[in-house]
Amino acid sequence: MRQRKFYLLVVLLIVIAGISLFALKAAKTPVAPQETSPAVVITIDGADYFFKPNEIRVKKDQKLKIVFKNTKGFHDFVVDEFSVWTPQILEGNSTEVIFTPNKVGVFEFYCSVGGHRALGMKGKLIVE
Numbered sequence: 001m002r003q004r005k006f007y008l009l010v011v012l013l014i015v016i017a018g019i020s021l022f023a024l025k026a027a028k029t030p031v032a033p034q035e036t037s038p039a040v041v042i043t044i045d046g047a048d049y050f051f052k053p054n055e056i057r058v059k060k061d062q063k064l065k066i067v068f069k070n071t072k073g074f075h076d077f078v079v080d081e082f083s084v085w086t087p088q089i090l091e092g093n094s095t096e097v098i099f100t101p102n103k104v105g106v107f108e109f110y111c112s113v114g115g116h117r118a119l120g121m122k123g124k125l126i127v128e
């Protein structure tokens, strides 16, 4: 009987130790891994009906942050191949989009509002 009590005590201690270790490990695990690679920031102005600059040259797999500033009209910034699509914004506002071009080539960026693309509101994203 005495041996049985001792056995139960040992099992209980092992269980408590296990729970404590698990709790300690859980507390030390970071909530989310931090994104460390910095983005190259490119500012593009948009107006009726052009982008400035209208040519961007970047490196493949380099993270980009496009800051799109609308200086006149109602526009957005779109690159189909990389699923980039900012909100459509009013004159005087700006918006941002972050993406990483993962293929080499020349891709068109454009404004998807009305017929703006056909009116010349487009440019080239050159990925090298």
Ligand SMILES: [Cu+2]
Pocket (backbone or CB within 6 Å): 073, 074, 075, 076, 111, 112, 113, 116, 121
């Ligand atoms: Cu536009």
